[in-house]
Amino acid sequence: xxxxxxxxxxxxxxxxxxxxxxxxxxxxxxxxxxxxxxxxxxxxxxxxxxxxxxxxxxxxxxxxxxxxxxxxxxxxxxxxxxxxxxxxxxxxxxxxxxxxxxxxxxxxxxxxxxxxxxxxxxxxxxxxxxxxxxxxxxxxxxxxxxxxxxxxxxxxxxxxxxxxxxxxxxxxxxxxxxxxxxxxxxxxxxxxxxxxxxxxxxxxxxxxxxxxxxxxxxxxxxxxxxxxxxxxxxxxxxxxxxxxxxxxxxxxxxxxxxxxxxxxxxxxxxxxxxxxxxxxxxxxxxxxxxxxxxxxxxxxxxxxxxxxxxxxxxxxxxxxxxx
Amino acid sequence: xxxxxxxxxxxxxxxxxxxxxxxxxxxxxxxxxxxxxxxxxxxxxxxxxxxxxxxxxxxxxxxxxxxxxxxxxxxxxxxxxxxxxxxxxxxxxxx
Ligand SMILES: [Fe+2]
Ligand SMILES: [Fe+2]
Numbered sequence: 001x002x003x004x005x006x007x008x009x010x011x012x013x014x015x016x017x018x019x020x021x022x023x024x025x026x027x028x029x030x031x032x033x034x035x036x037x038x039x040x041x042x043x044x045x046x047x048x049x050x051x052x053x054x055x056x057x058x059x060x061x062x063x064x065x066x067x068x069x070x071x072x073x074x075x076x077x078x079x080x081x082x083x084x085x086x087x088x089x090x091x092x093x094x095x096x097x098x099x100x101x102x103x104x105x106x107x108x109x110x111x112x113x114x115x116x117x118x119x120x121x122x123x124x125x126x127x128x129x130x131x132x133x134x135x136x137x138x139x140x141x142x143x144x145x146x147x148x149x150x151x152x153x154x155x156x157x158x159x160x161x162x163x164x165x166x167x168x169x170x171x172x173x174x175x176x177x178x179x180x181x182x183x184x185x186x187x188x189x190x191x192x193x194x195x196x197x198x199x200x201x202x203x204x205x206x207x208x209x210x211x212x213x214x215x216x217x218x219x220x221x222x223x224x225x226x227x228x229x230x231x232x233x234x235x236x237x238x239x240x241x242x243x244x245x246x247x248x249x250x251x252x253x254x255x256x257x258x259x260x261x262x263x264x265x266x267x268x269x270x271x272x273x274x275x276x277x278x279x280x281x282x283x284x285x286x287x288x289x290x291x292x293x294x295x296x297x298x299x300x301x302x303x304x305x306x307x308x309x310x311x312x313x314x315x316x317x318x319x320x321x322x323x
Numbered sequence: 324x325x326x327x328x329x330x331x332x333x334x335x336x337x338x339x340x341x342x343x344x345x346x347x348x349x350x351x352x353x354x355x356x357x358x359x360x361x362x363x364x365x366x367x368x369x370x371x372x373x374x375x376x377x378x379x380x381x382x383x384x385x386x387x388x389x390x391x392x393x394x395x396x397x398x399x400x401x402x403x404x405x406x407x408x409x410x411x412x413x414x415x416x417x418x
Binding site for chain 2: 029031032033078081082085088089092093095101102157158161165307308310311314315
C-alpha cells in the first residue's frame with residue numbers, strides 16, 4: 001500500500017483529540033473526526049438496534065386482531081407504533097454516520113442484517129404479549145438506559161427519547177401478566193408457559209457472556225458501551241426476580257438463588273449453543289419474520305409511490321403557478 | 324425521486340407555548356407537508372409538541388467542529404460580559 005504523505009501524522013493528532021474527548025466524557029458528534037473503526041462499530045450497533053425495533057413489531061403485531069379487549073388492543077397498537085418510531089429514531093441516528101437508510105432497509109429485507117435474537121421466537125398465546133412487555137421491553141430498558149449515556153451523541157439522544165416511551169411498554173406488559181396471574185387456573189398456566197418460553201431468550205438479549213464478547217473491551221474504552229453484557233444481565237435478573245415473586249410466577253431456573261455475599265440473584269448456565277443458532281438464522285421464526293417484513297414492504301409500495309407522485313404533481317403545479 | 328430516496332428533513336419541536344424550538348431528529352418525506360405529517364407521527368405521539376418546524380437538511384449551515392476554538396474565541400475571552408466581572412460594595416444586594 002502506498003503511504004499517503006502527511007496522513008499518518010495528521011491521523012495521530014486527530015486520534016489524540018478524539019481520545020481526549022472520549023476521556024473527558026464529551027459526546028462525539030456527526031461532524032467530528034472519528035476513527036474509521038469507531039464509525040464502523042457504531043454503524044453496526046445502531047443499525048442492528050434499529051432493525052430490532054422494526055422486526056420487534058412483528059411478534060406483537062401478530063396479536064393485535066386477537067387482543068381480548070378494546071383497552072388491550074389500543075395499548076398494543078400504541079406500543080407497536082412506538083416500536084416503529086424507535087426504529088426511525090435510530091435509523092435517523094445511523095444516517096448521521098454517513099450510511100444511507102435505503103441500504104440499511106435493503107440489508108434487512110435481503111436477510112443480511114442482524115437483529116435481536118429474541119424476535120425469532122414465536123408468540124403462541126395472549127400471555128406472550130404480557131411477557132414480552134414485561135421481560136423483553138424490561139431487558140431493553142436496562143440496556144437502553146445505559147446506552148442513553150453512550151459516547152455518540154445522536155445515538156444517546158435517540159436512547160433518551162426511547163427510554164421515555166419504554167416504561168409504558170413494560171408496565172402494560174406487566175399489567176397483563178399480573179391480571180393473568182390473578183385469573184383462572186388456565187390463565188395462570190398460560191402465563192407460566194409463556195414465562196417458561198421467554199425467560200432464557202430474554203437473558204440472551206444482553207449478548208454473549210463477557211468472555212465471548214471480543215468487541216466489548218474496545219467499546220467500553222470508547223464509552224460506546226458503559227457496562228458489560230454480564231453486568232447488564234445481572235442487573236436485569238436482580239430487577240425481575242422480585243417482580244415475578246410479586247405475582248407468584250416461577251422463573252424456570254432451578255439454580256436461581258439470592259447470594260447474600262454479592263447481593264445478586266445467581267442464575268444458571270445459559271444455553272449459548274441455542275443463542276448462536278438463532279443468530280445464525282436457524283431460530284424458530286427467522287424465515288417467517290423475514291418473509292413478513294418483505295411482505296409488509298411490498299404491500300406498502302403503492303403508498304410510497306402515491307406519495308411520490310403526489311409530491312411531483314404538487315411541485316409541477318407550483319412551477320406553473322409561478323410561471 | 325425513488326420511493327426510498329425522499330429528501331431528508333430536520334424536525335424541530337416546541338414543547339409548550341412560549342418555549343424555544345428544539346431539534347428532535349430527522350426524517351424522510353416527499354415534501355414539506357408530508358414531512359410535517361410524518362414529524363407529528365414520529366416525534367409528537369405524546370403531546371411532546373405544540374408546534375413543529377420541518378427544514379430541508381440541505382438548508383442548514385453548521386459551524387465546523389474543527390474550528391470550534393477560533394470560531395467561538397471572541398466570545399470566550401470577554402469576562403466583562405458576565406456580571407461576576409463587576410465588583411459591588413460589600414453588603415449591597417444588586418439583584
Ligand atoms: Fe423499542
Ligand atoms: Fe418497547
